[in-house]
Amino acid sequence: MIAEMLNPTMPPSLWAETARERFDAPPPDGDLDVDVAVVGSGFTGLSTALHLAGEGTRVVSVDAAMPGWGASGRNGGQVIPGLKDDPDALEAHFGAAVGGRMAETAGAAPSLVFSLVDEHGIDCDVQRAGWIQPAHCRTALRLVQDRCAQWRRRGADVEPLDAEAVAELLGSRPGAYLGGWLDRRGGAVQPLAYARGLARAAAGRGARIHGGSRVVALERDGTRWRLRLATGASIIADHVVLATNGYTDDLWPGLKRTVVPVYSFQTASEPLSPNARASIFPKDHVASDTRRLLWYFRLTREGRLVMGGRGPYSEVPGEAAARMALANLENLFPEIGPLTPAYAWAGRVAMTKDHFPHLHRLADGVWAGLGFNGRGVAMGTMMGRCLAEAILGREPGLPVMDPLPFRLHAFRRFGISAYSALYRRRDARESANPAL
Ligand SMILES: Cc1cc2nc3c(=O)[nH]c(=O)nc-3n(C[C@H](O)[C@H](O)[C@H](O)COP(=O)(O)OP(=O)(O)OC[C@H]3O[C@@H](n4cnc5c(N)ncnc54)[C@H](O)[C@@H]3O)c2cc1C
Numbered sequence: 001m002i003a004e005m006l007n008p009t010m011p012p013s014l015w016a017e018t019a020r021e022r023f024d025a026p027p028p029d030g031d032l033d034v035d036v037a038v039v040g041s042g043f044t045g046l047s048t049a050l051h052l053a054g055e056g057t058r059v060v061s062v063d064a065a066m067p068g069w070g071a072s073g074r075n076g077g078q079v080i081p082g083l084k085d086d087p088d089a090l091e092a093h094f095g096a097a098v099g100g101r102m103a104e105t106a107g108a109a110p111s112l113v114f115s116l117v118d119e120h121g122i123d124c125d126v127q128r129a130g131w132i133q134p135a136h137c138r139t140a141l142r143l144v145q146d147r148c149a150q151w152r153r154r155g156a157d158v159e160p161l162d163a164e165a166v167a168e169l170l171g172s173r174p175g176a177y178l179g180g181w182l183d184r185r186g187g188a189v190q191p192l193a194y195a196r197g198l199a200r201a202a203a204g205r206g207a208r209i210h211g212g213s214r215v216v217a218l219e220r221d222g223t224r225w226r227l228r229l230a231t232g233a234s235i236i237a238d239h240v241v242l243a244t245n246g247y248t249d250d251l252w253p254g255l256k257r258t259v260v261p262v263y264s265f266q267t268a269s270e271p272l273s274p275n276a277r278a279s280i281f282p283k284d285h286v287a288s289d290t291r292r293l294l295w296y297f298r299l300t301r302e303g304r305l306v307m308g309g310r311g312p313y314s315e316v317p318g319e320a321a322a323r324m325a326l327a328n329l330e331n332l333f334p335e336i337g338p339l340t341p342a343y344a345w346a347g348r349v350a351m352t353k354d355h356f357p358h359l360h361r362l363a364d365g366v367w368a369g370l371g372f373n374g375r376g377v378a379m380g381t382m383m384g385r386c387l388a389e390a391i392l393g394r395e396p397g398l399p400v401m402d403p404l405p406f407r408l409h410a411f412r413r414f415g416i417s418a419y420s421a422l423y424r425r426r427d428a429r430e431s432a433n434p435a436l
Contacts, residue, residue: 010066010192011315013074013345014268014306020123021196023203025066025211027231032208034058036391037227037237039215039251042072043376044369045243046198046209047384050116053205055392060235061202061243062227066211068195070247071376074347076266076296076308077191078286079110079378080131081183084355087150098399102356105386105397107156109378110185112385117189120204122197124189125301129284131186134166134177137430140290141178148181157184170287171280172332177289178434188286188298191377198381218251218366225365239391242368243384245376246348252362257405258352259371260412262420265311265346267325268304269339276336277303291431292423294374295328305329305339310420313413317346349374353406359386359398367391 010016025041036052038045041063049061063069083090083106091099117126135141144160151158159182161169166180199209217228218240227235242252246261272280281287281299288296297307307325311317322344329339352358352371357379360368367390369383376383386396406412430436 010069010073011345012343014300014304014343015073015190015192017343018302019190019193019196021193021200023067023196023199023209025063025199025209027212027229028208028210028233031233032060032235034060034208034235034237036239036241037062037225037235038241038243039227040070040243040245040247041067041199041209041211042070042243042245043195043198043380044245044383044387045241046195046202047381048241048243048369048387049207049209050198050202050205051385051388052391053202053207055388060208060210062210062213062215062229062235064214067199067209068192071245071347071349072195072380073192074345075191075264075377076288076298076306077188077194077377078131078288078296078298079113079187079189080288080375081110081156081185081378082106082151083357083375083379084373086147087154094399102398103154105382106379107151107154107185109382110187113189113194113378113381114187116198116201116381117194120197120201122194122201124193124197126187126189127284127286128187130182130184132161132166132169132180132182132285132287133290134170134180134287135290136177136427137434137436138178139430139436141180144181144290145179151183158182159184169281169283169285170332171282173334176332182285186286189377215251239365239367241387241391242362242366243370243387245370245372245380246350248350248370252366252368254403254405255362255368257409258358258403259350260406260409260416261348261350262416263311263313263315263346264308264349264374265317265321265344266306266308267322267341268300268306268343269326269329270342271303272305272336274303279335280305280333291427293420293427295325297329304342305333311346313416315346317344353404356401357383357398358401358404359383359390359396360403361390361400362403
């Protein structure tokens, strides 16, 4: 921890190597007095800081390592509209008004990302043609067709796809998927560049952004809150936002038990030949499939295929996982021949018990926004806006919920391996018998 504090570095990845956006975030050189202190500088924390700074609030965002060090700098970059649960399910669960507003908020999250990219000139290889969810079996196909119909009824720019259309838009072998849907609201960014761009934008509006600043204690100080940093400095603030997602520690008692961190990993190939490149994702879409342990994949601007999925419980994915992803790509795109791996990396996704992202008011002036269940590029950005709205006394686009801890959280690693093995078997059975 001390080494990370003194010399925080990004774990090696394609994104760390290629991000053109740069942002220096040294620790503060003294104590700070602000209106709002944000802990964690990923999409959630940085978007909170950006939205608050835009309203004239004195805000600081601190990270144990640096902006984008967590999942935000390591993810697939897929800008996905909506939550895991479909709009009808949200309305059934939360009631028409709250559920409807959640669906609307989640559906609008990609356009928030793209508008921030435009407004602040973030140099992050943005792709806006849309997100495809191809179905690996009949049951999944019925599910995504219904999902597509639900969004279409709400006026979203979406389209059901048959098997031929999916094969054409992915450039994949015929029959790899049974169909799917296209959501034109989605797309992709280079995630680390996007995170750094948010940091630059927030700083440009007056927010202070500091790396190398692990918060080790959070305590009441009169009517305010005092955050003690591992560097020895302290921050006093009226409001505190915990935006630590899969990297949540014991700073706030019990918060860690509301999320189970699982590892997702990615592999990037060497750049494909111009010929091979032309046939894959010819219209610039990106995709995540319907498996329980889903595979997500895209072609980068430099023509590398990047695929990710559930990995071993480790910050480093290991060769077996990387080989599995490449084998999947070779199976999907057989005409490109054997792929050469160039990068493999991993990071933590935070799962919640009810699969919803959670906005909490943990105490007077203490807020948290976390639990994106693998969909935090757009939703983390949107959560930041919602946290800012809540702090400014406005109605946020997401409901303020009570923390929902996992029982037996201490045994999460056993639970994760058991569920992963079960899901992998079911996915394999369905993929082998797509009529299921
Ligand atoms: C490999 C991978 C692929 C993914 N692919 C996609 C995708 O394609 N599309 C999508 O929508 N989502 C994807 N996700 C999920 C998405 O990346 C996350 O939901 C999102 O980045 C969460 O952002 P965040 O800001 O909430 O948390 P993070 O980016 O994880 O940031 C949390 C930060 O908190 C800091 N921190 C923790 N404790 C402290 C402390 N005590 N003091 C100071 N700082 C602290 C950490 O250093 C960290 O930087 C993926 C995730 C992974 C890991």
